[in-house]
Amino acid sequence: MKTPSSTRRTFIGGLLGSASFWLYSNHEVWADALAAGQAGPYTPRYFNEAEWRFLNAACERIFPTDGHGPGARSLGAPEFIDRQMDTPYGHGALWYMSGPFQNAPANLGYQLSLPPREIYRQGIAAADAYVRDHHDGRGFADLDAADQTTVLKALEQGDIALGSVPGHTFFEQLRQNTLEGVFSDPLHGGNKGLAGWTLLGFPGARADFMDWVNQDGAPYPFGPVSISGETA
Amino acid sequence: MSTMKTDAIIIGAGWAGSILAKELTEAGLSVTILERGDDRATATEGDYPSSIDELRGAIRHRLFQNLSQTTVTIRNTVDQTAVPYRRLAAFLPGEGVGGAGLHWSGVHFRVAPDDLALRTNIIARYGKSFIPEGMNLQDYDVTYEELEPFFDKAEKVFGTSGEPHTIRGKVAGKGNPFAPDRSDAFPLPPMKDVYSATLFKTAAANVGYHPYSLPAANASAQYTNPYGVQMGPCNFCGYCSGYDCYMYSKASPNVNILPALRQDPKFTLVTKAHVLKVNLDSDGRKATGVTYLDLRTRQQVELRADLVIISAFQFHNVHLMLLSGIGQPYDPVRNTGTVGRNFVYQTITTSRAWLPARHYTNQFVGAGGAGVAIDDFNSLNFDHGPLGFVGGAPVWVNQAGVKPIAAAIGGPGGKAPTWGEGYKDALVDTYRHSLAIDAHGSNMAYRDVYLDLDPTYSDAYGQPLLRMTFTWKDNDIRMNQYVVSRIEPIMKAMGATRYALGTLKAGEPFDTRRYQTTHLGGGAVMGADPKTSAVNRYLQSWDVPNVFVIGASAFPQGMGYNPTGMVAALAYWSAYHIRTTYLKNPGPMVQA
């Protein structure tokens, strides 16, 4: 038998060294996914307790539980966002973050100095403070659903000034990340039970439609499968 | 600083660089590609099913340029202050081996021959006064007949699937009747039409248009190309644009050229090598090599060579020329210089049709290069006289595999909510029962739309960022609106229960927050006149003749077609003339 000339570990190490900022090998994907699956109730790593309550409530309003199925909260979108905060994305390492930071027309894009984790930290604090000021000291998570929706709409339309983070910027960050959490592979912490994909009829990581290129508008018959092999 | 020597340096390992490297090693030269990104292999990064991950791929941009190191600044008009393009959105340059050729979708057109001499043709048909004030309409100084052998070669290397119209003057299939004559068939039969595309094909024909299946560099069957490399067939998984194709069926430098090139001992690939500048001799007329930063060691390296090929992404080509002092920078005020001149893009808007609920469009089924198009409103295929604009757009259903995050963030369309109550209902309906139709059009060049160096912002290596001054002009907006108006009858003919037409709006500035295309062009354009072009018809620098600048940077106008087919043909064309003419007698191949 041949002696392996390099171990898996050195291979993966080499791969990480040579590949872009965020490259998984199969094995690490597995380690991460399986560890997450075994973890039980999720404990946030980045968000503090108040932020976590805000985040859970806001995600659920953006993608609510209804007759179509579970909402963002039970789909794990808050967990997804929390885990994203410690990725290069969360730290702003994918963005050009050198100054000077100047005001510019909206169509020229994001011009703040804040990475996603700071948008959340400052945005949640300011939004919760605003809500307390206007709702007898209650925080966002303690409002009823209709009031929460009203607040989010006001943020979306830029009607609430949040200090360092424009309300619209904060809302759009929240909306996009929530939907990412609902619809990404469960590997990343959201889309629990593949319920996001099931809602849309998206088949997931099967990625083979040779028999289904054109069946005259018939619905595709198979439920989704995830990268780790989970099915629904 | 260490110094080494090679015959030819190629900057960038995308399509253009890989083609030039293959051609020049075949010619017997020692060739070094300097690529600033990582090496990339489908087997390790693009493998099944780990790469079938929308979040890492299209959303977090696994294969794209990391803007934290270098980006561009953008302003719409010369009186604005440009600000950095901080997050990837409107356009998505690649990084790493394969470049944009690894993450592209695979639509593989040739060129509309009329577009190669658009200025001459417009003047001949409508007179010089038809050209709007400030529009720098120019010819390429190369004809379709000259390029045809190289389109043919590229298709055979790419394993392109398609249906011909005519071959050597004889009708040979049901391909695009506006397509130019071919010397040979496509190497593979056309891709199958997905259901949405079939509906479009029937409806468009009923309206009187001329639909055809798109030529795709997605292999419709297993294929072995002239370099001996093998491709699997496309199974319509939909992971083309933004991904590395685990089926090895989307053509890429990684799959179609590099496996053969890597076996050649004359070939060297250096990754994590960020070229800082092309070095010139004391009188600035000859390149002596390049200086690059080894991103692993942070050491500068000088590499000497007789021939330097600049074949990075379009605007990186222009950036490097400006940083190196190759050619005269363009000045829009005095209208002098050529480097940065005629910076162009593409117009694209999407319209959507919703079908009765019994019709499932299964939009996740797709292939990036496949679909059905009409060319009735592209190039000079229709009468512009009464319309009063220059340019046009193919219109198509190019169902490239709609993934859930993109669909969800983009929203259900129309007036439907983008979150909260009512959102899921509308999203499900749109995802399951709608189809998209794009108008993917030209963009003309203008005197005050250009590239130069930014006075304020710099990259991670201390060099000034490139500055884009760009916005939509009335001519292009009117072109888009006209072509989109021609989509409406198709919508009706296909039995849409409702539809939404997407157009550019009058006066609308370029919006950097919304993805449009990555089909940027110009800035180092080819042409017959050194006063209005940076490179000659062989893509050789007028000013430094041992430098060739290959890529969409050579396009004088933004065309309606996707650019990769033209880039590949120009790369083979340039390589052919380097091999047959330049290497025998190095020097200018066209006298200025």
Added chain:
Amino acid sequence: MKIRAFPFAAALGAAALLLLASAPHARADDTGDLVARGRYVAEASDCSACHTVKGGRPFAGGLAFRLPFGSIYAPNISPDPIHGIGAYSEAAFSRAVREGVRRDGASLYPAMPFPSYARMSDSDIHALFTYFMKGVQPVASATPAISWPLSMRWPMSLWRAAFAPSVQSAQKDVARPFPDSAIARGAYLVEGPGHCGACHSPRGIALQEKTLSASSSTLFLSGGAPVDGFVPTSLRQDQRTGLASWSEDDIVTFLATGRNRKGEAFGGMTDAISHGTQHLSDADLHAIARYLRFLGPNDPKATAWQYDPAAATSLRQGNATARGAKVYVDHCAACHRTDGAGYAPAFPPLAGNPVVMSDKPDSLVHVVQSGAALPGMARAPSAFVMPAYGQRLSAEQIADVVTFIRGAWGNNASPVDATSVASLQHSAPPPVLSEKPVPLN
């Protein structure tokens, strides 16, 4: 363990020598030609896989073969007079290669396939010797010592006396009549330097090959014991489990590129092709193919495989209720198709594939759980990789999908249960890409 070690070593050991015999019209009296021919043979061969460690000096030895009682090491065979074979005469060299006897009289371990090499011609041995002496740089580094009890060589002497043929008897068998010269040439290459039987023929109780040539038994090349967990298939004209459905060109293409329209190499065969057969001349590859097709079946009762569309029709209609069908659709069909036809040569067919229908499911189970990588070859530069599913699928799921594959599309091999899969996990090869094949694409 021994069962795995020896054939594998043999497979890796000397595919190179194939080329010696194939170089056209070399002039034996011209040393330069001989060295060039020898170098070409050595580059084309897998001598280096055992006698050169990755990143080490050529032929300096050192590769370990792990056995239950310790390790043996491929020796330094560079022409260094102290640590290598520099002090060998041609006669001593010939004796080592063809008879397994070292210059000092000790016996070689049969990891060195001298029972097959005994068939090699004098002129091939002469070219090889000339190359090693004049075309290889001497390396003055010692091979790691083999510790007791493996340092005792006398058991190997007994083994040799019992099972290794004499050069004389081997050469006599080589000279037996064949229908034509190409088949004779193929027989020489396969039975001799190619030593295909080291893996593809059954072995006896003492690990000896039960037969060393097609002249004595239809057991020759009728399939061997697992090598690194993979089961070498029959190379005879056996229906379903052998090469009955492969044309001459299929065999040639496979040996030249590691892939053809019927299948793709995996396991040790990848090395045998990569280091060995891909460098053979077309004439020699055709000779091998003609010889293999000349070998009748070992099991003449097996019926020919015929495609059955039932499984594919069900899947296309969205019915995946058969055992293992849903796992297949979820994980395998993307590359191997719902009709099992695959997309050869990129992705091999499973329908009608001899590896799939083998009595032993080991190879199929191992490829599913560990994946496989086919590196680029000179004549087929593309590399293809099958991912490892061992951490993605449970033993039950693997058993289900393997059962589906072995029974669908006209395949008729027996079902596999989860217990068998679980027990095979112990002999699973390392997951694919834990060592990076080069080049990739």
